[in-house]
Amino acid sequence: MNLDSKIPTGPVQDAWEKHKFDMKLVNPANKRKFKVLMVGTGLAGGSAAASLAELGYEVDAFCFQDSPRRAHSIAAQGGINAAKNYQNDGDSVWRLFYDTVKGGDFRSREANVYRLAQVSANIIDQCVAQGVPFAREYGGQLANRSFGGAQVSRTFYARGQTGQQLLLGCYAGLSRQIDAGNVTMHTRKEMLDVVVVDGLARGILTRDLVTGKIERWAGDAVVLATGGYANVFYLSTNAIGCNVTAAFRAYKRGAGFANPCYTQIHPTCIPVHGDQQSKLTLMSESLRNDGRVWVPKATDETRAPGDIPEDERDYYLERKYPSFGNLSPRDIASRSAKEACDEGRGVGPGKRGVYLDFRDAIARVGEDTIRQRYGNLFDMYERITDESPYKVPMRIYPAPHYTMGGLWVDYNLQSTIPGLHVIGEANFSDHGANRLGASALMQGLADGYFVLPYTIGHYFATHGPDKKPVDADHPDFARVEDDVRGRIKKLLGVNGSRSPASFHRELGRLMWDKCGMARNAEGLKEALQRIPELREEFWNDVRVLGSGESLNMMLEEAGRVADFLEFAEMMCLDALTREESCGGHFREEHQTEDGEALRNDDAFTHAAVWEHTGEGSAPKRHTEALDFPNVKLATRSYK
Numbered sequence: 123m124n125l126d127s128k129i130p131t132g133p134v135q136d137a138w139e140k141h142k143f144d145m146k147l148v149n150p151a152n153k154r155k156f157k158v159l160m161v162g163t164g165l166a167g168g169s170a171a172a173s174l175a176e177l178g179y180e181v182d183a184f185c186f187q188d189s190p191r192r193a194h195s196i197a198a199q200g201g202i203n204a205a206k207n208y209q210n211d212g213d214s215v216w217r218l219f220y221d222t223v224k225g226g227d228f229r230s231r232e233a234n235v236y237r238l239a240q241v242s243a244n245i246i247d248q249c250v251a252q253g254v255p256f257a258r259e260y261g262g263q264l265a266n267r268s269f270g271g272a273q274v275s276r277t278f279y280a281r282g283q284t285g286q287q288l289l290l291g292c293y294a295g296l297s298r299q300i301d302a303g304n305v306t307m308h309t310r311k312e313m314l315d316v317v318v319v320d321g322l323a324r325g326i327l328t329r330d331l332v333t334g335k336i337e338r339w340a341g342d343a344v345v346l347a348t349g350g351y352a353n354v355f356y357l358s359t360n361a362i363g364c365n366v367t368a369a370f371r372a373y374k375r376g377a378g379f380a381n382p383c384y385t386q387i388h389p390t391c392i393p394v395h396g397d398q399q400s401k402l403t404l405m406s407e408s409l410r411n412d413g414r415v416w417v418p419k420a421t422d423e424t425r426a427p428g429d430i431p432e433d434e435r436d437y438y439l440e441r442k443y444p445s446f447g448n449l450s451p452r453d454i455a456s457r458s459a460k461e462a463c464d465e466g467r468g469v470g471p472g473k474r475g476v477y478l479d480f481r482d483a484i485a486r487v488g489e490d491t492i493r494q495r496y497g498n499l500f501d502m503y504e505r506i507t508d509e510s511p512y513k514v515p516m517r518i519y520p521a522p523h524y525t526m527g528g529l530w531v532d533y534n535l536q537s538t539i540p541g542l543h544v545i546g547e548a549n550f551s552d553h554g555a556n557r558l559g560a561s562a563l564m565q566g567l568a569d570g571y572f573v574l575p576y577t578i579g580h581y582f583a584t585h586g587p588d589k590k591p592v593d594a595d596h597p598d599f600a601r602v603e604d605d606v607r608g609r610i611k612k613l614l615g616v617n618g619s620r621s622p623a624s625f626h627r628e629l630g631r632l633m634w635d636k637c638g639m640a641r642n643a644e645g646l647k648e649a650l651q652r653i654p655e656l657r658e659e660f661w662n663d664v665r666v667l668g669s670g671e672s673l674n675m676m677l678e679e680a681g682r683v684a685d686f687l688e689f690a691e692m693m694c695l696d697a698l699t700r701e702e703s704c705g706g707h708f709r710e711e712h713q714t715e716d717g718e719a720l721r722n723d724d725a726f727t728h729a730a731v732w733e734h735t736g737e738g739s740a741p742k743r744h745t746e747a748l749d750f751p752n753v754k755l756a757t758r759s760y761k
């Protein structure tokens with residue numbers, strides 16, 4: 123597997139501008155000759171589809187929702203980072219670059235991160251022009267707030283629904299291109315495989331989720347913008363439909379999968395409240411601007427939070443990390459919450475929760491101000507828990523939220539399969555081992571609006587897929603369709619006794635226990651023994667009702683769970699092989715005396731990229747060395 127990152131030479135500050143000049147262009151009149159298949163229409167896919175169509179390319183866009191507006195991007199709450207320095211508090215492109223590299227625990231690619239910081243300011247201008255209603259200060263200037271891992275205020279926001287407002291702005295641009303005939307939108311279609319012809323990605327296979335029809339789609343390039351795989355844990359903050367299938371199908375066709383063990387556990391989520399729960403609810407990190415996180419000092423505390431005196435409370439983030447306090451990065455805040463609960467100081471049912479308390483903020487700025495900042499989040503919390511955060515502290519606990527691993531891409535966002543580009547959370551490139559809060563929206567829109575429109579043109583100009591026309595009648599499409607139909611037939615034919623959801627729930631508990639917030643060699647080895655057994659049980663005992671020729675949500679779920687059962691094994695193998703702790707990958711054997719992550723820079727300053735070697739064979743591990751000439755390797759500290 124060739125891992126040529128195509129990072130430009132020269133100073134990192136000049137790399138992107140130099141690269142844009144060095145890339146080959148496509149004449150505007152020739153752009154209409156190329157068709158792009160865009161899989162996923164959230165913030166990354168929707169912005170890319172609209173931008174490519176505006177440039178003149180023909181775009182076929184696919185989503186399994188009934189509208190692009192229902193993409194999981196809508197669930198992002200807190201904000202989007204950008205190096206505008208409107209607060210005049212010392213922010214800059216370089217500081218955003220530094221914070222992101224440091225926040226990722228020095229496991230990201232410097233050139234990609236600098237480009238992300240560089241284009242961040244353009245994203246805000248683009249979204250304001252679209253009419254996104256960002257919060258503003260009294261004088262009309264766009265407002266900012268702070269997020270974890272930064273000592274400046276660079277996060278732009280729209281109350282607690284920033285993702286929704288950004289997606290509506292993106293959707294407006296996409297709708298314009300749909301109306302103009304430049305984008306053909308295909309809703310309720312799930313991608314089930316990638317078609318590679320003569321070494322180039324040339325098409326996809328989809329299943330219509332309403333009629334069950336299997337369809338072939340040919341194009342000159344394929345773009346995956348299909349999000350992350352946090353639902354491997356079953357319970358996560360992701361929408362129930364989020365899955366790894368598109369990325370995993372591409373992996374099985376030859377795309378390298380990088381750092382699958384890098385998963386982010388978000389520290390502020392509503393705790394689990396029952397065995398039959400199907401998903402978890404995020405409470406935005408922005409709440410930690412005003413909320414203080416604490417637990418009782420005593421392990422046998424039974425009093426209501428309001429009855430616990432101040433000197434009997436442990437504001438543990440403020441105590442352990444005084445420089446960043448409650449806005450410590452997510453991986454650190456999550457592990458600290460787990461540590462407090464493991465000590466027996468947790469709160470709520472099962473003692474698996476900590477308090478997020480707004481008492482002091484309400485006393486300082488008033489309830490009306492807090493309501494203006496977080497009203498919709500407080501309302502959501504009260505509807506779920508029947509407790510008002512204005513009167514009692516929220517109870518929160520960490521939960522799976524985001525995945526930094528993904529398909530490997532080079533500087534042009536192209537995978538190891540030429541013509542297969544991967545953007546947004548589906549790729550691995552920008553966040554290293556831990557993503558800072560409010561950077562997911564930034565990456566998705568940077569990739570879609572400002573990176574892919576340049577780099578995909580270079581691919582067309584250098585590979586010339588238009589000179590080798592391929593249509594859906596090509597024999598390789600037929601072979602892939604046979605694979606897809608065979609897999610569906612196999613799922614429907616088992617006729618066992620257990621539902622797909624029961625297998626998913628069992629896998630999720632196993633992954634959370636053995637490969638979740640903390641991992642160790644013994645637990646990972648146990649998982650690697652149990653996962654193949656569970657997978658065999660699935661293929662011998664799963665029961666999928668109905669047929670493949672109609673709406674069948676159980677069949678959809680079964681296919682996704684089958685992929686999770688394979689992907690989980692690679693994820694645990696990656697975690698076992700990486701003998702260090704970094705960011706969200708915390709190996710209990712590798713920690714400092716005070717419980718912080720202990721990296722092994724001599725052996726693991728690289729991205730691990732896994733190659734599929736055939737059914738029943740172990741994947742092959744490759745590495746891409748990571749260099750840090752600008753942000754020097756150092757022990758990450760937020761104290």
